[in-house]
Amino acid sequence: MEDYPRTVLELETRFGEEEACRQYLYQLRWPEGFCCPRCGGSKAWAVGPRYQCAACDRQTSVTAGTIFQDTRTPLRVWFRALWYVTSQKNGVSALGLQRVLGLGSYETAWAWLHKLRRAMVRPGRDRLCGVVEADEIYVGGKRRGRRGRALEGKSLVLVAAQADGPAIGRIRLARIPDFAGATVGRTLQAFVEPGSAIQTDGLRAYRALANWGYVHQVVREEAQEGDDPLPRVHRVAALLKRWLLGTHQGAVHHSHLDYYLDEFTFRFNRRTSRSRGKLFYRLLQQAVAVDPVPLNQLLGGNATPEPPKEPQPESSR
Numbered sequence: 001m002e003d004y005p006r007t008v009l010e011l012e013t014r015f016g017e018e019e020a021c022r023q024y025l026y027q028l029r030w031p032e033g034f035c036c037p038r039c040g041g042s043k044a045w046a047v048g049p050r051y052q053c054a055a056c057d058r059q060t061s062v063t064a065g066t067i068f069q070d071t072r073t074p075l076r077v078w079f080r081a082l083w084y085v086t087s088q089k090n091g092v093s094a095l096g097l098q099r100v101l102g103l104g105s106y107e108t109a110w111a112w113l114h115k116l117r118r119a120m121v122r123p124g125r126d127r128l129c130g131v132v133e134a135d136e137i138y139v140g141g142k143r144r145g146r147r148g149r150a151l152e153g154k155s156l157v158l159v160a161a162q163a164d165g166p167a168i169g170r171i172r173l174a175r176i177p178d179f180a181g182a183t184v185g186r187t188l189q190a191f192v193e194p195g196s197a198i199q200t201d202g203l204r205a206y207r208a209l210a211n212w213g214y215v216h217q218v219v220r221e222e223a224q225e226g227d228d229p230l231p232r233v234h235r236v237a238a239l240l241k242r243w244l245l246g247t248h249q250g251a252v253h254h255s256h257l258d259y260y261l262d263e264f265t266f267r268f269n270r271r272t273s274r275s276r277g278k279l280f281y282r283l284l285q286q287a288v289a290v291d292p293v294p295l296n297q298l299l300g301g302n303a304t305p306e307p308p309k310e311p312q313p314e315s316s317r
């Protein structure tokens with residue numbers, strides 16, 4: 001049973017004290033009971049705000065190893081930040097967050113937003129399956145360029161959209177360094193379950209997808225006008241570009257694009273969720289499941305959405 005506040009009033013009432021926030025995080029982090037990060041022990045004693053493992057005496061806190069680790073800000077302020085971020089339909093700016101929470105500095109608000117974005121895409125999340133459309137797009141910059149070339153001022157982004165009947169199911173997005181077949185294959189492998197069908201146009205980079213364990217279906221680019229052979233992925237690309245322009249005024253540094261792609265994916269994949277509270281719950285759940293990110297790494301923005309993997313072609317044996 002998922003337990004979350006339904007309204008901002010419920011949030012305020014329920015999470016006015018640190019202890020209430022900590023207990024809530026405890027439930028999210030250890031839904032099946034305490035688990036010692038050192039020895040896996042399941043018994044612990046509360047020692048102030050920390051928990052001491054009964055087996056190995058290691059002390060841990062509910063925020064250790066999460067994006068809340070080492071924060072000097074009260075959890076109840078973090079909870080309000082999460083609520084604000086998930087209750088704004090189109091995303092928030094650092095300035096907006098700073099104002100709403102009365103944070104002292106813009107840099108703090110900015111760092112918080114990036115921590116939260118990092119939590120929006122869960123490590124090891126489910127891959128897409130069934131029929132998936134894939135295409136590459138350029139983000140940023142204004143000039144049009146030849147396809148498949150990295151252009152100055154533009155980032156190359158791979159888009160995958162799962163078909164849900166005629167509609168769009170879940171999506172995945174990632175910035176890719178180049179348009180080589182191996183890069184495309186590796187990225188789609190992180191996105192899509194092997195055995196699924198991937199539909200693309202006829203570009204060379206997609207030709208080896210069968211070797212990565214997929215049923216590769218090439219759609220015709222010269223289809224009649226008004227008859228888009230990859231309608232889902234093109235719709236996602238248009239929405240992404242509009243969102244980047246509208247919410248971030250198009251001012252997206254390449255090095256931080258990964259985070260914006262993660263935020264867009266989080267929002268898109270939950271766009272039908274009518275409950276703000278449920279988004280809050282999901283984001284908090286993911287926030288206690290990821291590693292802490294030092295500020296310098298945020299500023300460098302050098303995150304990789306998925307660790308690269310070697311190709312594992314499915315043999316026909």
Ligand SMILES: [Zn+2]
Nearest residue numbers: 036039053056
């Ligand atoms: Zn232990």
